[in-house]
Amino acid sequence: MVRSRCGGVVEFCLLGEVAARSTGGPVDLGPSMQRCVLAALAVDVGRVVPVGRIVERVWGSEPPPRARATLSSYISRLRAALPEAPIVWRSGGYLLDVPREDVDLHRFRALVRAGDVAGALALRHGEPLTGLDSDWARTERELLRQELLGAELDLVDDRLRQGRGEGLVADLAGLVAAHPLDERLAGQYLLALYRAGRSADALEHFQRVRLGLRDQLGADPGEPLRELHRRVLAADPGLDPEPAPGAGVPRQLPAAPEPFVGRRDELARLDELDGTAVISSIAGVGGIGKTWLALHWAHHNAHRFPDGQLFVDLRGFGPRADQVDPATAVRGFLEALGVDRDRIPVEPHAQTALFRTTVADRRMLLVVDNAADTGQVVPLLPGTRSCTVLVTSRSRLPGLVTRHGARPVPLDVLTAAEARALLVRRLGADRVDAEPEAVAELIARCGGFPLALGIIAGRARSTPGASLAAAAAELRDLGLTALDDGDPAASLPDVLRWSYRALTAEQAAVFALLGIAPGPTTDLRAAASLTGLPTGRAAAALRGLHQASLVDLDSAGRYRMHDLVRAYAAERANEHLSADERSAALRRAVDFYLHTAHAGDVVLDPHRNPVRLEDAAPDCVPVSLADDNAALAWFEAEHACLLAAQQTAAAEGRHLAVWHLAWALSTFHKRTGRSADQITVWQSTLTATEHLADPTARIQAHRHLGREYSVTERHDEALRHLHAALELTDQDPVQQAVTHWALAWAWEMRGGNQQALEHAFHALALHERMDDPIGQAITLNQVGWYQARMGDFEQAREHCEAALALHRKHDNRDGQANTLDSLGYVHHHTARYDDAIAHYSEAVTLYREQGDTYEIASTLNRLAQTHAARGDATAARAAWQEALALYQSQQRTADADNVRRQLAEPPR
CATH class of the missing domain: 1.25.40.10 (Tetratricopeptide repeat domain)
Incomplete structure (x- = not known):
């Protein structure tokens, strides 16, 4: 096992001499007692080991007088030797803070649980905990020996099941000499001798074991060993290996796409697959890297499936005529498994039954790629739990999850660091390092989409003299068009187009409208207003888009589109919806945010004089907010959408809505200290007032800008705006009073308390006259x-x-x-x-x-x-x-x- 960890420690070895290995080679851990401290932490990696327990593991039940001080010294030296593997003090003990798989013992146990016994035993490199002589180390070493022996015998069982025998005799002889009374091992040795044509030796060995058990333990062999002895005596044909099927072991996996980066969590989830969870459904929008992940994992775990690997691309999201019928896929599997064509039934259900019979009890991997729906996959599922099936689909395949126990492994985009690593692997570090700004822009505009990054990297690689800045400029200017690579399988617009064509008409309309909706996310209520659909139908459409992996759903119940998917959706809106339809949808969306925000502001500040709103558009259903907590939570969740709604209103020429949204946001902005956002919304309002006859909007814009510029210590600008507001208030004593109040605030922020007091008295006199x-x-x-x-x-x-x-x-x-x-x-x-x-x-x-x-x-x-x-x-x-x-x-x-x-x- 070699796992790179940024150039630091990559492996802790306990299945041999206690050591730590880095990318540069072995790490000097000092004397045996110091290595014993590391072992005491590594066996419980990721967990706090109390100091008393470490002391007992190192020195036993009677530690020396200064054991704790000595332990502290050892810890300090280990920290110096292992700077990339922090040893952390926490809650009365120490913790080795590295991933469990970086310790060979825990990697060994995980591989055994996953059925990869051969891979597990490959980690062994000598006697466990060699060189440590504490009581705990001796006890632990004996337990680990038993674990290793158990794994060896598991591997022998696997090989015997595969029909092997003669080749195992020599290997088993040494184990039998070391463990002469182990009945499981004795049974394996008997079967191996019998299959090697050495029945007499098998019967003789049984007698030796029987006598040894009587002499040393006073017992006879158990029933399983006695039954095997009787079958050897009878030359039972059932002990002979089954003949291999005609076509041999199928190895159908396509080459794994390279390079592969990231996906550590997803790979770990796939590594956890065992006999009780046989299907993993890998879902994600087209171009997110589903097949990339499935094939990478499949190739790295092929040894876990000695009976072969089957692969089929169901082409579920291409033209319907190109989709693979499940019966066709089943026939292909049967032929790969060596079933004579004359034996394959005509009826699809009979073919499926024969397929399940053929793979029963075999340890095989099936990769079912690009499935359209659950119905296309179910006929390909084995009937027993000996096989593992990986299914990739742009749909989340809920039927496969709920009815067949599939483990969903949804994929997100690559992180910025992973995206950069992908470009480095494709283009080389020198070329990537030479243009950091262009690389940063490419990564940002591709948004972590592996297909988009691959297209950009492929073009750059084919034109080594071209700059990455030019590629970034093309992507900036052309958007999705720059990611059209001609080949439908390697063109992001084409990949998205097939997902879009699989939608119902209503889902397609909702998808398009989400592409032009204000804000980065939306919830069900906002989406219902945007689309003009009843809430139930909007929810059904959103579920369909989520199952198709065209929108993500977070834990707060909000839907989000990747930027590139959103751009594609916006193109569909412009292509398939009329200008009136788009404008009506945006009006409903803006009115949803405006009317809900206005009601929320009244809840937060019931004594504030409200503005008078226009009626909400038909089919717009604002939310009712019951109290301060509900209002604040809604404003917090929808804040980015509210800011975007104001910009949408401005773009649509709805200048009154621009003002009213700024007004509705003011209390929330003030309470949460969002001065920058307050300046933004009121600056937009000031621009909008050029189209409004009511001077109140302009007064409010100047006044709110004056207040926020005071808060941000831009005092000259603050007073300029506030005096501009005051000049407009001659005929409006209410606005005049509030503006004097704001001027008092501004002078206070500037340090002019006398001027502030004078404006406060002006405001007081006005309010007293107005009662x-x-x-x-x-x-x-x-x-x-x-x-x-x-x-x-x-x-x-x-x-x-x-x-x-x-x-x-x-x-x-x-x-x-x-x-x-x-x-x-x-x-x-x-x-x-x-x-x-x-x-x-x-x-x-x-x-x-x-x-x-x-x-x-x-x-x-x-x-x-x-x-x-x-x-x-x-x-x-x-x-x-x-x-x-x-x-x-x-x-x-x-x-x-x-x-x-x-x-x-x-x-x-």
Whole structure:
């Protein structure tokens, strides 16, 4: 076994002298006690071994006085010798953190479980744990000897089943001499001697075993050995090997496509196949590498199937006329198995029965490639569990999984690292390293599709003088057309075309619309609105697309298309749907996101003045969101789609929807600290307002941009936008008041508390004249906050307490939290630390209930300062650490740096 691990340690050897081998050769592990420590960890690789157990394994039940210190020294030396195989301290013990298959003992056991006894025994290289002399090592060595002997006898049984005999006699003689009383071995030796024409020797050996058992154990041989003795005496013809079928052992596997990279997890799942799980259905969209994986695994495991390997390409996704009828495939299998054509029945069901009879009890591999559906595969399934069947299909074949116990092995795209490795293997490291930017673009645009990468690499290899930058430019300019290689089997558009043609009309329409849907993913409810279908029919169509591997379904119930598949779907939408059909679908999709987001924003901030929406399009069914948690979860899940919906609305000329989507996202963006996204959606709105008569949209766009530029410390731009908003508010006191509130915020961010207070008083006066209690409460708190910032704590407390009373009267939780934070600040600066902590803590609780992570961070920072002033360094540190994590996630760099400085200071 050789397994490359980035140039580090590749194998730990226990089935011989304890050692570690790297790609460069053996690793010096030092003295035997140090190697014993490694063995004690390697037998339990991947698991924590308590220190006491390691000590007992190395030194026995009476360890030396400084055993634990010595153990620590050994561990340090092993870590230095094995830098690529970390030995980790965890929970009272040590753990060797490498894959189990990197230890020959565990690889040996896995191969035995999988039926590959010959492969398992090939790992043996001497006596187990040679050179170790602890009590544990001696006991473990004896157990491993028994395991190895059991595997040897399993291999002998396999060879006897294959009809062998004479060639086994010499090998068995040595084992018999070492284990003279092992009855299983004795039986194998008797049968081998009999098949070698040495019946007398077989009978004589039975007598020796019988006498040995009586003398040493006082027992007679067991019934199986006695029965074999009687059959040898009777020259039972059943002991003779069966004649091999006429055509010999079939070896039908095509050559494995090269090079092969990645797929470690999928290969491991296939390695786990044993007699109880005989079918593995490998599904994935065309070009994802299903046949590539199946043939690679089949060739590397052919030795596990001594009775042969059968292969058929059912051509399930080519033209229907080219698809292979199951009866044709069965006849081909029967002929490969040596069945005379005259014996093959005419009726398909009789052919299948003969096929199953012929392969019963044989250890064979069947690779059934490119199946269209379960019905095409079932006639090819053996009737016993001695065979393994690999089925590849673009369909997920749910019938094969549910009714026949197939193990699904779905394939995803290659990782960026695997894609690069594929290009290196095809083009050479020098050529790939020479153009890193072009390679990065090719990998990104191919999206991990093995077929796409193979097409690009094939062209580059055939034109060694051409640059990879030119290939990247062609892919950038031509898209899928650049991956049309002429050969239908090696053309990504052709591969996708056959999958598309296998869809029903409704599935094809849904597939096309998903190609132009806003956002990278969709859920069932959004898809129903996009397509205009009832939810049940939309769900059925999506299931069909998922079974066809044209969409992926994640654990959250969201459907996603690979970028290249999405591009193909978009081409189908433009080709097969009219402009009106596409526009109507996009209107339904945008309205779904807009009306659901608007309702969610009202849930998050019920006191905000809502905008008035146009009616939703027919067949658009928005989601009802019950509470803050449901609304926040929906916004989080759909955020990328909401941003895309606004861009779709802009492209469709729906300028009012552009504004209303920005409005509906504002509370969520503010609570979660998404300033960059807030700027993006309001910048789009500002552009859209050029087409809107209502000045309110332009006022709001300038005001929200001003606020977010303040947050991101772009103060000049902030004031420019806010003054532009104020100039537009002469006839609208509501907008005027809110804009003064935003100007106060901007001046605070800039450090101008006096200017901030003046704008806050302007806003308060306007709200009082409008008899707007919520607006009045908000600006009372704002006035109090700036008074506190300027040191007028008594006036600040009076204004904030009046604000808190109004907020509580009208159940405005957001306003309550903001005002409690202000009062915490006032009490902190008047040395009333207990009151400050109480107010800050209540504010944080309210913010948490609303999911307002932006304000949570700010209040936690102030709470930490109060804990520190009160002398509670532990509580201060905990609050600062949580605030720092939030600041970092929100890209609030200056705030994060300030907290780091606080944490770096020694506690007082």
